[in-house]
Amino acid sequence: MEFKLKVLLTYILTAIAAGVLILIAASIWYNAIDHTDKLFAEHSPLMSAEESLLGDSAGYREIAFTLNDQLGRVTRGNLRIPLGVDKPLPAVMILGGQHTGARAAGLISLEKQAVLCAMDYPSYPEETITPARIPALLHSLQRAAFDAVGMAFNVLDYLCTRPEVDKDRITVLGASFGVPFAVIAALDHRVRGVVLIYGAGDLEELIDWNLRRKVRFAPLRKFASHILGTLTSPFEPTAYVDRFSPRPLLMINSSLDEKIPVRCVRLLFNKANGPKELIWLDTQHVHPSNRKLIDSLTRISSDWLVRKNLL
Numbered sequence: 001m002e003f004k005l006k007v008l009l010t011y012i013l014t015a016i017a018a019g020v021l022i023l024i025a026a027s028i029w030y031n032a033i034d035h036t037d038k039l040f041a042e043h044s045p046l047m048s049a050e051e052s053l054l055g056d057s058a059g060y061r062e063i064a065f066t067l068n069d070q071l072g073r074v075t076r077g078n079l080r081i082p083l084g085v086d087k088p089l090p091a092v093m094i095l096g097g098q099h100t101g102a103r104a105a106g107l108i109s110l111e112k113q114a115v116l117c118a119m120d121y122p123s124y125p126e127e128t129i130t131p132a133r134i135p136a137l138l139h140s141l142q143r144a145a146f147d148a149v150g151m152a153f154n155v156l157d158y159l160c161t162r163p164e165v166d167k168d169r170i171t172v173l174g175a176s177f178g179v180p181f182a183v184i185a186a187l188d189h190r191v192r193g194v195v196l197i198y199g200a201g202d203l204e205e206l207i208d209w210n211l212r213r214k215v216r217f218a219p220l221r222k223f224a225s226h227i228l229g230t231l232t233s234p235f236e237p238t239a240y241v242d243r244f245s246p247r248p249l250l251m252i253n254s255s256l257d258e259k260i261p262v263r264c265v266r267l268l269f270n271k272a273n274g275p276k277e278l279i280w281l282d283t284q285h286v287h288p289s290n291r292k293l294i295d296s297l298t299r300i301s302s303d304w305l306v307r308k309n310l311l
Contacts, residue, residue: 035234039184042150044069046157051079058109059083060116064102067154075151077119078102081164085113090169090311091159094118095152095178095185100288104175107288108298112311115165119155121177122147142231149235152185160190168192171310173301174199176259176286183237186244193310195250195301198286200260201238201268204229209261238271245273250304252279252297259285277304 047068054062060080067075082089092114096104101120108116122144159165171193174182179199186194200206208225215221233239241249249272253265269278279300283293305311 034239036187036240039146039149039234040187042071042146043153043188044071044073044150046070046154049158049161054078056083062106065158067151067158069150069154071150073147073150073154075119075154076102077117077155078105079162080105080116081162082113082115085164088166089113089115089164090171090305091115091117091162091165092171092173092305093152093155093159093185093191095172095174095182097175097286097288098124098177100175103288107294108301110298110302110305110311112302112306114311115159115162117155117159119151122151138227138231142234145232145235148181149184152181153188156185156188156190169310171195171305173197175297180232180235180237183240184235186247187240191247193248193250193305193308194244195252195304196237196268197252197297197301198254198257198260199237199251199268200253200264201236201241201271202264203232203236205264206260207232209264210259238268241268241272246275248308248310249276250279250301251277252281252300254281254283254285256282257285 047070049068050066052064054064056062059082061083063079063081065077065079067077069075090112092108092110094104094108094116096107096118098121100107100118102118105116105118110116124141124144156170159170160167167190170191172182172186172191173195174180175197176199179196180203182194182196182199185191204225207228208221211221211225215224251265251269253260255262265278269276281296286293286297288294302311
């Protein structure tokens with residue numbers, strides 16, 4: 001009996017070890033492949049665009065839009081057009097924080113007239129997490145991220161249909177959660193400039209950094225970060241940021257950012273080709289309620305856009 005138990009235990013441990021090795025090999029392969037074609041496959045032609053006037057405020061006409069593409073995706077967002085436009089203007093497509101979404105269009109005011117646009121992200125599952133639900137939940141999260149890429153392309157298509165937009169001066173501005181999607185959207189050569197606010201590279205390390213207070217057992221945290229990092233590898237900004245050149249790139253970050261380690265910021269910046277610029281601030285991570293910081297970030301971005309003839 002004791003011999004049989006030892007044999008059974010050996011089989012179980014061998015099976016576990018084999019499973020771990022297969023998982024590691026699969027993650028290494030998935031992290032190494034080029035996901036560009038799959039990301040561009042999310043760019044689906046628009047079937048319709050519906051608009052509703054929200055009103056006029058602070059010199060802008062505000063419009064809510066709903067876009068429908070051939071894959072059945074529905075993209076919602078807000079558009080702000082300066083009043084009294086008599087010629088095409090530069091446009092800034094904003095991909096802000098996860099919970100800011102379309103509201104981001106109303107958070108900034110540039111020093112020169114420009115069309116401002118922002119979108120809502122796809123909804124993420126909010127189910128109770130149980131071991132049995134984890135695989136389906138992870139799949140849903142990754143699917144939502146791919147949808148966000150396609151939706152960003154949809155918004156870019158929509159902007160290019162607007163007569164108020166100068167199609168040679170479209171900038172993508174990504175902030176925080178929106179940075180990976182902004183980097184991918186900027187692979188489209190209709191984008192002439194890129195501004196990344198409080199973003200960085202190495203998503204696996206960023207995930208681990210932000211889990212450190214919630215999961216204090218390091219081996220478990222590293223394992224979870226690796227799995228999540230593998231699932232997010234198609235959206236890893238360091239894989240694409242070097243393709244902007246010769247289009248200009250601005251990064252704005254903080255050395256005191258509690259959510260993003262400096263090493264990850266430098267990793268993304270160093271990966272990019274010129275022309276590029278990195279501006280350091282001494283603030284905590286940006287939040288929609290921090291009006292003073294948002295105004296400061298807007299002023300810095302606006303000055304840079306003017307210097308680059310994008311505004």
